[in-house]
Amino acid sequence: MAAAADVLVRFVGVEKTYDGATLVVKSLDLEIRRGEFLTLLGPSGSGKTTTLLMLAGFELPTRGEILLEGRSIARLPPWKRDIGMVFQNYALFPHMTVAENVAFPLSVRKVPRAEIEERVRKALAMVRLEGFAHRRPAQLSGGQQQRVALARALVFEPKLVLMDEPLGALDKQLRESMQYEIKHLHERLGVTVVYVTHDQSEALTMSDRVAVFNHGEIQQLATPAELYERPKNAFVARFIGENNRLRGIVKEWTGEYCLVEVEGALIKATAANIKGVGTPTTLSLRPERVAIDGAGARDNLFAGRVEELIYHGDHIRVRLSLLGHDDFIVKLPNRPGQVRLEPGQVVNVSWLASDCRALDAE
Numbered sequence: 001m002a003a004a005a006d007v008l009v010r011f012v013g014v015e016k017t018y019d020g021a022t023l024v025v026k027s028l029d030l031e032i033r034r035g036e037f038l039t040l041l042g043p044s045g046s047g048k049t050t051t052l053l054m055l056a057g058f059e060l061p062t063r064g065e066i067l068l069e070g071r072s073i074a075r076l077p078p079w080k081r082d083i084g085m086v087f088q089n090y091a092l093f094p095h096m097t098v099a100e101n102v103a104f105p106l107s108v109r110k111v112p113r114a115e116i117e118e119r120v121r122k123a124l125a126m127v128r129l130e131g132f133a134h135r136r137p138a139q140l141s142g143g144q145q146q147r148v149a150l151a152r153a154l155v156f157e158p159k160l161v162l163m164d165e166p167l168g169a170l171d172k173q174l175r176e177s178m179q180y181e182i183k184h185l186h187e188r189l190g191v192t193v194v195y196v197t198h199d200q201s202e203a204l205t206m207s208d209r210v211a212v213f214n215h216g217e218i219q220q221l222a223t224p225a226e227l228y229e230r231p232k233n234a235f236v237a238r239f240i241g242e243n244n245r246l247r248g249i250v251k252e253w254t255g256e257y258c259l260v261e262v263e264g265a266l267i268k269a270t271a272a273n274i275k276g277v278g279t280p281t282t283l284s285l286r287p288e289r290v291a292i293d294g295a296g297a298r299d300n301l302f303a304g305r306v307e308e309l310i311y312h313g314d315h316i317r318v319r320l321s322l323l324g325h326d327d328f329i330v331k332l333p334n335r336p337g338q339v340r341l342e343p344g345q346v347v348n349v350s351w352l353a354s355d356c357r358a359l360d361a362e
Contacts, residue, residue, distance in 0.1 A: 008034040008160060008192050009055065014064035016050050016216075024050045026216040026249050028064065032160075032194060037186050039195045039203040042213030043239070049164060052196045053215070057081055069159070074119055079108070084153030084161040088168045090145045092137040098124070098148050101134035105156040125152040126185070143174045150182070154191065163195045167202065179205050179209050192294040200240050204228065212236050221230040227284075234362035237284035244290075245326050250358065258358050263324035266298045273360050280361035287331040289355035292318065293339050300348035304328065306345045316341075322349055 009032035016025040025047040032038050040048035051062045053059040054067060055076035063231060065072055069278075073081055084105075092101050099120050100268035106116045117162045124130050137145055147167060153161050163182075183206045186193050197203055203210045204224040212235075220232045231237035238245065248262035258271040260281055267283060273282050291298065303323035315331045322328040330349065334340055341347065 006033050007031045008069060008196075010067040010070075011051075011055075012065045014054065014061045014066060015052075015336055016047075016054060016059065017062050023062075023216050023261060025054070025061075026339065028218070030214075030218065030221070032192065033209075034210040035190050035192055037183070037193045037195065037206060039197060039210045040213060040237075041197060041200065041203040043198060044256040046213035047216040048196050048198075048211075048213045052162055052164055052194060055160075055194065056083060056085055058308075060316050070303050082158050083263050084156070086146075086153045086156040086161065086163040086166045087138050088165040090137070092148060092152075093144060094137055096139070097136055098129065101137070102147055102151045102155050103252065105152060106320070109156060111156075112261060119155055120151075123155040126154070127151045127181075128161055143178060146170065146178060147181075154185075154189065158191070159194045160194065164195065166195075167197075175202075182206065184256045197346070204240070212239060216241075231284065231357065231359070232273070233283065234282040234359040235352060237282075237357065237359060242329065244283075244285045244325075245362075246285070246323060246325065247282060247361070248283060249281050250277050250281050253277050257353055260358055265302060265323055266355065269356040269358040270354055272357040274358050275360075281358045282360065282362045284357045285355060286358055287317075287329040288315075290330045290349060290351045292330055292332065292341070292347050292349055294350060296349075299353040300356065301348060301350040303346055304349040306341050306343050306347060308343060320347075320349065 001007040014135040015023055016022050028051065034292060035124060040051055048326045050059060054061050057076065066072065079171060102120045102123050103116050106119060124133060126149050127149050130142065132144065166179050170178060179202055180241060195206065205210045207224055209221060209223055210227055212219045214235050220227060220236045227236060227240045237243050246262045249259040250258050250261040251261050253267065253271055258269055258274060259266045260269055260283060269283055302322060304320040306318060307321055308319040309316060315334050318330040318332060320328040320330060
C-alpha cells in the first residue's frame, strides 16, 4: 500500500454494468501512484478500456468511487478533471494546423495568447516537431500525427495523461520506436501516465507497473519483471509472454516445492498457486529457461524428440514431443557453438524447479 501522499488516483469498489446484469468491471480497488507509468493490459472485453473511460469521465461507475488527489470526481465533467488524453485515432482537428491543434486545450482554458505561443513552441520541441507548426494533420505521417496528439495532451501540464491504444494504428517498426519515445518523455516530465493496451510486449517495455485484467478483474498488479518471472495464476502466465503449459496432479508438497505427475512422470516445480496434494495444477515453464543436452545441475531431465526447427534470427525455436505433448517449445540462442539439431533427433531436455511454476488448474 502506497503512502497517501504518493497516491494520485484511487478506485474504491468500482463496478460498471451496461445492461444491469453483466459486470464489465467488478469491485475494482486500485491505487495509481503519482509519477508512475501504469499500464492496463488484457484481452478485448477484459474491462481495461472501460476503467480508463471511467477515469476520463466518458463513462460513469455503476457503483463505487474514483478519487483524484483524495477528492471524488464523480460530478466533474471530463474537461474539468485536468487530464490529458491520447487516442488510437489521434482525434486531431483536420481543419486546424499542428500549432492550432496543440494550442486548443490552452485556448479553451483562456490562457493568454503570448503564453499559448510559448507553450506550444515548447511542446512541439518536446516531441521533435519544431518545423511542423503550420502543417495540417493530413500532411503528416502516422508517427508525426501521434506526436502532435502527445504534445496536445501534455501542453496544459495535466496531473494525469491517459493513453488508449495510442500506437495501435502504426506499423511494427514505428510502433516500437514510439514506445521508447513515450517512455523517455514520461521519464523526463515525471507526469503520471495510465496506458491501455492488449500488447504484452508494449506493456513490458514501457511500464513501471502493469495491471493484468481478465473478466473485469485485476488478475495481478506488479512490475513487468515480477509478472514475467512470477505470474500469480495460469491466466497471467499464459497472457504475459510465451510459456509451456503442462497439466498434472500434485503428488507431494514440501515447503516451496512440489512434485507434479504429468503423463506418468514426476516434475519438480515451485509451488506458486496450488490447492494441495491430489489436486490438478498447470505447470508454467518459459521456453528460454529449458536446456537441450545442457550441462550443469538440473532438477528435471526428460527425453524429447525434435519435431520442428524454426529460424528466428537471434534464436532458434525448437518444437519437441515431450511428456505426451507435441508442442513443447524451447528457444535456443543463435550463437557459435550452439548444439546442432535435426528433426527426429532424440535429445535430453532439462530445467530447474525454480523456473517451473505450479499454478491453478485453469
